[in-house]
Every structure is written in structure tokens, then in C-alpha cells.
Amino acid sequence: MAAEKRRISILGSTGSIGVNTLDVINQLGGRDAFDVQAITGSSNISLLAEQALTSGARLAVTADESRYGELKEALAGSTTEVAAGREALIEAASREADWVMAAIVGIAGLAPTLAAARRGADIALANKECLVSAGELFVNAVAEGGGRLIPVDSEHSAIFQSLEDDQHHAVERIVLTASGGPFRTWTRDKMKGVTADIARAHPNWSMGLKISIGSASMFNKALEMIEAKHLFNLRPEQIEVIVHPQSIIHSMVGYTDGSVLAQLGCPDMRTAIGYALTYPNRPKLDVERLDFAKLARLDFEAPDEVRFPALRLARAALQRGGAQGAVMNGAEETAFQAFCEGRIGFLAMADVVERVMDDMVMFPAATDMEGVFAADAEARRLAAEVITKTEMAA
Amino acid sequence: MAAEKRRISILGSTGSIGVNTLDVINQLGGRDAFDVQAITGSSNISLLAEQALTSGARLAVTADESRYGELKEALAGSTTEVAAGREALIEAASREADWVMAAIVGIAGLAPTLAAARRGADIALANKECLVSAGELFVNAVAEGGGRLIPVDSEHSAIFQSLEDDQHHAVERIVLTASGGPFRTWTRDKMKGVTADIARAHPNWSMGLKISIGSASMFNKALEMIEAKHLFNLRPEQIEVIVHPQSIIHSMVGYTDGSVLAQLGCPDMRTAIGYALTYPNRPKLDVERLDFAKLARLDFEAPDEVRFPALRLARAALQRGGAQGAVMNGAEETAFQAFCEGRIGFLAMADVVERVMDDMVMFPAATDMEGVFAADAEARRLAAEVITKTEMAA
Numbered sequence: 001m002a003a004e005k006r007r008i009s010i011l012g013s014t015g016s017i018g019v020n021t022l023d024v025i026n027q028l029g030g031r032d033a034f035d036v037q038a039i040t041g042s043s044n045i046s047l048l049a050e051q052a053l054t055s056g057a058r059l060a061v062t063a064d065e066s067r068y069g070e071l072k073e074a075l076a077g078s079t080t081e082v083a084a085g086r087e088a089l090i091e092a093a094s095r096e097a098d099w100v101m102a103a104i105v106g107i108a109g110l111a112p113t114l115a116a117a118r119r120g121a122d123i124a125l126a127n128k129e130c131l132v133s134a135g136e137l138f139v140n141a142v143a144e145g146g147g148r149l150i151p152v153d154s155e156h157s158a159i160f161q162s163l164e165d166d167q168h169h170a171v172e173r174i175v176l177t178a179s180g181g182p183f184r185t186w187t188r189d190k191m192k193g194v195t196a197d198i199a200r201a202h203p204n205w206s207m208g209l210k211i212s213i214g215s216a217s218m219f220n221k222a223l224e225m226i227e228a229k230h231l232f233n234l235r236p237e238q239i240e241v242i243v244h245p246q247s248i249i250h251s252m253v254g255y256t257d258g259s260v261l262a263q264l265g266c267p268d269m270r271t272a273i274g275y276a277l278t279y280p281n282r283p284k285l286d287v288e289r290l291d292f293a294k295l296a297r298l299d300f301e302a303p304d305e306v307r308f309p310a311l312r313l314a315r316a317a318l319q320r321g322g323a324q325g326a327v328m329n330g331a332e333e334t335a336f337q338a339f340c341e342g343r344i345g346f347l348a349m350a351d352v353v354e355r356v357m358d359d360m361v362m363f364p365a366a367t368d369m370e371g372v373f374a375a376d377a378e379a380r381r382l383a384a385e386v387i388t389k390t391e392m393a394a
Numbered sequence: 395m396a397a398e399k400r401r402i403s404i405l406g407s408t409g410s411i412g413v414n415t416l417d418v419i420n421q422l423g424g425r426d427a428f429d430v431q432a433i434t435g436s437s438n439i440s441l442l443a444e445q446a447l448t449s450g451a452r453l454a455v456t457a458d459e460s461r462y463g464e465l466k467e468a469l470a471g472s473t474t475e476v477a478a479g480r481e482a483l484i485e486a487a488s489r490e491a492d493w494v495m496a497a498i499v500g501i502a503g504l505a506p507t508l509a510a511a512r513r514g515a516d517i518a519l520a521n522k523e524c525l526v527s528a529g530e531l532f533v534n535a536v537a538e539g540g541g542r543l544i545p546v547d548s549e550h551s552a553i554f555q556s557l558e559d560d561q562h563h564a565v566e567r568i569v570l571t572a573s574g575g576p577f578r579t580w581t582r583d584k585m586k587g588v589t590a591d592i593a594r595a596h597p598n599w600s601m602g603l604k605i606s607i608g609s610a611s612m613f614n615k616a617l618e619m620i621e622a623k624h625l626f627n628l629r630p631e632q633i634e635v636i637v638h639p640q641s642i643i644h645s646m647v648g649y650t651d652g653s654v655l656a657q658l659g660c661p662d663m664r665t666a667i668g669y670a671l672t673y674p675n676r677p678k679l680d681v682e683r684l685d686f687a688k689l690a691r692l693d694f695e696a697p698d699e700v701r702f703p704a705l706r707l708a709r710a711a712l713q714r715g716g717a718q719g720a721v722m723n724g725a726e727e728t729a730f731q732a733f734c735e736g737r738i739g740f741l742a743m744a745d746v747v748e749r750v751m752d753d754m755v756m757f758p759a760a761t762d763m764e765g766v767f768a769a770d771a772e773a774r775r776l777a778a779e780v781i782t783k784t785e786m787a788a
Contacts (some may be wrong), residue, residue, distance in 0.1 A: 051691040057444065110486070160657065161653065162655065164674070164676070165559075166674075166675075167674075167675065167676055169678075170675065170676035170678070172683075175686065176745075179452045182737070242686040242687060244686075245534040252658070254683065256676055256677065256678040256679065257665050257668050257676045257677050257679045257681070258659050258660060258662065258664075258679055258681040258682065258683060258684075259555065259657055259658075259659050259665050259669065260658040260684050261555065261556065261645075261653070261655065261656070261657055261658075261675070262655070262656045262658060263653055263655055263656075264646070264651060264653075264654040264655075264656060264659075265652050265653050265654060268652065271651050271652040271653055274651050275651055275653065280560075280561075281560075281561065281564065282560075282561055282564035282649045282650055282651045282653070283564075283650065283651050284559070284564070284651065285650065285651045285652055287651070287652040288652065289648065289652060290648070290652075290654050291564075292636040292638075292694040293636060293694060293695055295694055296693065296694055296695065297692065297693045297694065298691065298692045298694075299689060299690065299691045299692055300686040300689055300690055300691065300692075301687055301690065302687035334600035338740075364502065366520055378542060
């Protein structure tokens with residue numbers, strides 16, 4: 001038991017990362033060990049209220065202003081303050097927590113996470129836009145705030161765990177592992193016929209449609225490459241991707257002496273969350289242990305950038321710099337939405353993203369949050385145009 | 395380039411570890427970066443002399459007193475001092491080196507390595523008897539001397555590299571990988587007919603007959619389990635062995651949060667040697683890099699302690715404590731010799747070792763070097779007796 005309770009906040013507490021974060025917190029002592037400053041959610045008000053009551057959170061915020069009354073009612077008689085809306089999210093992020101889980105999904109997570117970073121909190125990062133879209137801006141904000149930035153994504157956590165202190169100069173490459181998704185062995189022709197329903201069945205993780213489709217197209221991995229660049233200050237050519245269908249090796253770091261360090265584990269996000277929470281110490285967690293005899297084998301294959309052009313596009317984004325990360329992300333989300341609506345095919349997603357990236361190659365890197373939003377919005381607008389043209393041509 | 399040259403010595407410089415150590419030293423600047431205090435060898439006088447001239451060693455020692463004149467002559471006119479015999483080995487180890495590669499094979503390596511450890515040098519350890527036979531005595535000598543102990547064996551180096559500073563309390567287990575040797579899939583019946591010639595063909599490493607047979611019987615792995623206990627201060631139940639035929643994952647550490655950290659590499663001992671030489675920094679080495687797509691797959695299987703009783707015997711030695719490590723090692727070397735001479739069969743080696751270990755279960759743990767030698771000698775004497783009886787019964 002720590003003499004003083006750790007002050008923490010969870011931005012995005014009702015999503016899978018948030019739920020798992022609260023599970024880890026419970027395993028590590030719950031209210032006896034942690035003083036929960038703020039939790040935030042969106043539309044799942046009953047879960048948010050329940051989490052507030054169980055964790056003893058001082059503030060509960062719903063991003064959805066129209067649900068304020070509902071949340072207020074659910075927490076009536078409790079000691080938890082209630083607020084709603086975008087400004088309230090930033091207020092939640094600004095509360096005096098030592099550690100903030102940044103798990104708000106999408107570009108909406110940028111402003112609150114930046115607020116927490118500038119304040120100097122340790123940031124456990126699960127929001128991808130902070131790095132993909134805001135890259136240097138975000139990394140600089142963390143550095144200026146003076147807190148630590150600890151990735152929660154299993155791949156980046158693995159790299160973080162495999163990096164040795166003070167040996168950045170000896171890092172030759174990082175090797176991001178990719179499950180390869182459900183279409184790993186499919187031809188391009190077969191992929192053409194893929195619908196959102198078919199893509200939903202991802203082999204190892206069950207984390208919703210966006211991630212399943214991102215895994216199937218390898219756009220997830222592509223965006224992780226961009227995140228890795230900013231997180232670990234790498235040159236584009238230092239970032240390698242290897243397909244590893246079992247997803248047991250979560251990622252690796254190759255050093256100048258020929259050594260490769262790797263982090264392995266069962267597919268359970270609580271390991272990375274717990275590591276981020278107690279870093280540099282390791283917690284004791286009730287999660288499944290790896291049984292190597294039961295695993296029996298681990299496979300590897302080179303990713304095919306013809307069938308999975310997302311990887312090629314990520315490499316272009318890394319080399320071009322500028323706003324290409326934000327552009328790639330905004331265009332991809334728009335294309336994904338159109339795919340889900342049956343407006344464009346599976347392979348057309350990458351075509352849309354590539355067109356938008358090429359059109360916006362001169363768009364300048366953001367120097368502030370407005371710049372990030374501008375690149376994102378322009379990418380979405382252009383993507384929508386390309387999608388409409390694609391539909392008309394079909 | 396370091397402003398001041400690092401003072402190093404290589405005990406056992408003409409063996410494969412020694413040769414590779416000098417290669418690493420050359421890669422890292424040779425005589426411009428290192429001041430070689432002493433090198434030692436045994437019967438390969440021409441190589442020893444050549445190494446002395448190339449490295450600029452201040453002292454060259456042959457363990458074989460009868461070869462003194464030969465070495466003296468080969469180094470005539472050079473600045474290298476020459477000496478011979480057991481006392482000279484200890485003198486070599488006692489020279490003021492900051493770092494000592496301890497690669498003298500067998501129980502003969504104990505006294506010189508202890509001398510270097512007591513003097514406070516950093517010890518790069520490649521001699522197994524220091525840990526298997528002298529265990530606590532040796533570890534205590536290093537601690538008292540104040541130097542670092544860095545393993546050079548690929549498995550222990552992998553564990554050392556996968557251990558995080560100050561997280562010993564969070565180490566749940568170590569997982570030693572074993573190639574399984576050439577008889578991995580053989581029945582006990584088939585193993586009965588094995589001769590020394592058949593056993594020589596080990597799949598991944600080519601390091602002489604002793605290691606090849608030790609790999610085939612898994613006695614190597616068994617002794618590594620005992621080394622790991624002392625090196626990393628582990629309880630017997632924390633030491634796991636997994637058969638991994640490709641030998642790419644060199645070993646792993648499992649933590650209380652479910653994470654497993656692993657070190658991987660091509661089978662090249664220079665990586666572990668270089669790491670030991672520059673620890674905690676990593677050197678830049680010209681060794682082969684892992685290509686995961688080319689590897690394609692890594693396999694794992696539970697070791698079979700019925701077909702490979704050495705592992706069961708190591709577990710017994712770990713649980714019994716006392717002098718069982720020294721006993722197991724002495725008996726195994728004697729049994730190995732008898733096997734090579736065709737006096738006993740492949741499977742009889744473990745039977746001999748088990749008998750001797752059982753007979754010496756009350757033999758006390760050594761409190762000094764003489765105690766280690768006594769346990770070793772008694773184990774060899776008893777093993778010889780058991781071997782003679784086995785021969786007579788056959």
C-alpha cells in the first residue's frame with residue numbers, strides 16, 4: 001500500500017481501454033490505492049455512473065451535453081461532481097491527476113489529452129490522433145509539461161518495454177508485428193468483394209468494427225508506424241513491419257549489436273495498461289500467462305504492400321512529413337465510414353486515402369491544434385469528394 | 395573513441411569464446427581502444443602467440459608448463475611477458491584489468507576467475523563451473539569484490555538482457571530455451587544405440603564434441619538451470635525450460651504483469667560477448683541481423699524429462715542444494731568421458747550421474763575452493779566406480 005494515494009484520471013472510461021483500466025486499478029488496490037480525480041464517457045451513461053460510484057471519482061463528465069441530466073440523476077446523492085460537453089472534457093483533463101489515461105477515441109481526444117500533457121501529468125496514451133495527426137506538436141507538449149508519455153497500445157507498449165534506458169543511439173530498427181488480419185492470405189481479387197460484415201471477424205482481438213476493419217486493411221498498422229516515429233523519435237527506414245498471425249510477440253527492437261529484444265504476452269490489454277500505470281515498476285496482475293508448449297509455434301511473413309497498400313502509404317506519409325499523418329488519418333476515417341455504408345469497396349479505401357494524401361502533399365505541418373483540425377477537416381472534405389466521384393464512376 | 399583505454403584480460407583466449415572476444419575487440423577499435431593486460435591459453439601456442447602480437451597483450455600465459463619454452467620463443471623480441479602453469483594463470487587473472495573474460499574451460503577456470511572476481515574486475519563469465527560447482531561461493535566473491543558479473547552464454551545473456559533494473563521482485567520465472575539437440579524426436583530405445591559420432595551433429599552451433607553431446611543429452615541445459623539459479627538468485631520453481639529447435643529466442647523472462655521479455659538473435663556468440671564488454675551500453679557489431687520473414691517460424695515444445703532425464707536431475711540438484719551442483723557436473727564429465735571412450739551408452743550417462751548424486755546427497759556445500767575441489771573429485775571417483783560396475787554388468 002502506498003502511503004499516499006496516486007491521483008489519476010481516465011479520459012474515455014466507458015470504452016474497452018477505460019473498462020480495462022478500471023479493472024487494473026481494482027486489481028491494484030482500487031479506492032485504497034488510487035484517488036480518481038475524473039472519468040469521462042460519452043453515451044453510455046449507466047456505465048459511466050456505475051464507474052463513478054465504484055471508483056469514487058470526484059468528477060464524471062459526459063462528452064454528450066444532451067445527456068447531462070441523465071448523468072446528474074444517476075449520480076444524485078453521490079459525492080461525484082457532474083459535467084457535460086467539450087469544455088468539461090478539458091476541465092476533466094486539467095484536474096490535478098498525476099497520471100491520465102488518454103483513451104478518448106478520435107480527434108475529439110486531442111484537446112483534452114493536450115491539456116493533461118501541458119499540465120505535466122504522466123500520459124498513458126491510447127488515443128491515436130495525438131501522435132498520428134498532431135505528432136510533433138503533441139510530443140513537444142508532453143516534453144514541455146515534463147510528464148512521461150507511456151504508450152498503451154500493445155505494439156507500442158512492447159517497443160517501450162524493449163527499449164533500454166540511454167540506448168537510443170544503439171537502436172537500429174523497431175519491428176512492429178501485425179496479425180495480418182483475416183485477409184492475410186487472400187488475393188486482391190478476392191478482397192475486392194469484401195463487405196463490412198465479412199471484415200468483422202478478426203482472429204485475435206475483439207475490439208469493435210473500426211479496429212477489425214483497420215486490421216483487415218492493415219490501416220491500423222500503417223497508423224501505428226506513424227505513431228512509432230513520433231513516440232520513439234525514429235527515421236522512417238528504422239520502422240519495419242512483420243506479419244505475425246498469432247500476435248504473441250507484440251513488437252520488437254533491434255539493436256546495433258545484432259540483439260533483438262521483444263515483449264510477448266497473451267492478447268490482454270491489461271498488461272500494457274498496468275505497465276503504463278506503475279512504470280517503471282511492474283504490477284502483479286491476474287492475467288493469463290503465456291504457455292510456450294501450448295503455443296507450439298509462432299509464424300512470420302513479410303507484409304505484402306501490393307495487397308495491403310496502407311503500409312506503402314504510411315511510408316510515404318513518414319517520408320513526406322508535413323500534415324500527411326493527419327491527412328492519412330482523416331481520409332482513412334472518411335473512407336472507412338463510406339465502406340461501412342456500402343458506398344465504396346474494401347480496396348477503394350486505400351485508393352481514396354492515396355488520392356487525398358497526394359492532393360494534400362503541400363499542406364503544412366500543424367503548429368497548433370487549429371492547424372491539426374484544419375488538416376483533418378480538409379482531408380475529410382476531399383475524401384468525401386473522391387468517394388462521391390468513385391460512386392458515380394461505379 | 396574512449397579517452398582512456400579499457401584494461402581487459404582474456405582467460406582462455408584460444409578457445410572459441412576467446413577467439414570471438416578478440417574479434418569483437420578488433421571491431422570495437424582494437425589496440426586503440428583496449429589495453430590488453432593478459433591473455434591465457436593452453437596447448438595452441440602458435441595461436442596464443444599470434445593473439446599476443448596482434449592485441450599487444452602485456453602478458454601471455456600457457457596453462458601447460460611444458461610449453462613455456464615454445465611460447466617464449468614465439469614471442470621473442472616482442473613486448474609481451476611470458477609465463478606458464480597454474481600459478482601463472484592466477485597471476486594473469488590478478489593483473490589490473492577492469493574487465494576479465496573468464497573462458498577457461500572446466501574446474502581449472504575456477505581459481506583464476508575467483509582471483510579476478512575478488513580483485514573487483516567486471517567478470518564476463520563463460521566458465522560454467524564457477525556457478526554450477528562453486529555457486530554461492532563465487533557469487534559472494536563477485537559481490538565482495540564489487541565488480542559486475544555478466545554472463546556470456548547466449549541463454550544467460552538473453553536473461554540478463556531481459557531483466558529490468560530494480561524489478562527482481564516482479565520476476566515470476568525465467569524461460570531457458572533449448573534446441574532439444576539432434577535426438578529431440580527420438581525414442582528412448584533409439585537413443586540407446588547412440589555413439590559419440592552420431593551425437594556430434596548438432597543443428598545450430600558448432601562448438602566441439604562436449605557441447606554437442608551435452609546438447610544431445612540436454613545436460614548442457616540442465617547445468618544452465620543451475621547457473622541461472624545462482625546468476626539471477628531464483629527459486630528452483632522459477633526456472634522453466636522450453637524446447638525451441640531454431641534457437642532464435644535465446645531465453646526469456648516472465649514478469650508478474652503477464653509480460654514476457656525475450657532476447658533474440660542469430661546464433662553468433664559475438665553479440666553476447668560484445669554486450670558483456672560494453673554493458674550497459676550496446677556496441678555496434680558486424681554480425682548477421684535477424685530477418686523474420688526468412689525465419690518464417692519458431693517452434694516450441696515441452697521438454698520430455700523421461701527421454702532427457704538430465705533436466706529432472708537438475709531440478710533435484712536445485713532442490714537439494716548442498717554440493718549437488720558440483721557433484722552433478724563432476725559426475726557428468728566423467729560419464730561423458732566414458733561415453734566418448736565407448737565404455738557406456740548414451741542413456742547410461744544420466745544413470746551414472748543420478749547414482750552419484752544420490753550417493754552424495756549429504757555432501758556439504760563448499761565454503762571454500764578446496765570444498766569445491768573435494769566435491770568434484772569425490773563425484774568423479776564415485777562416477778568412475780559406477781561406470782566400471784556398469785561395464786562389468788553389460
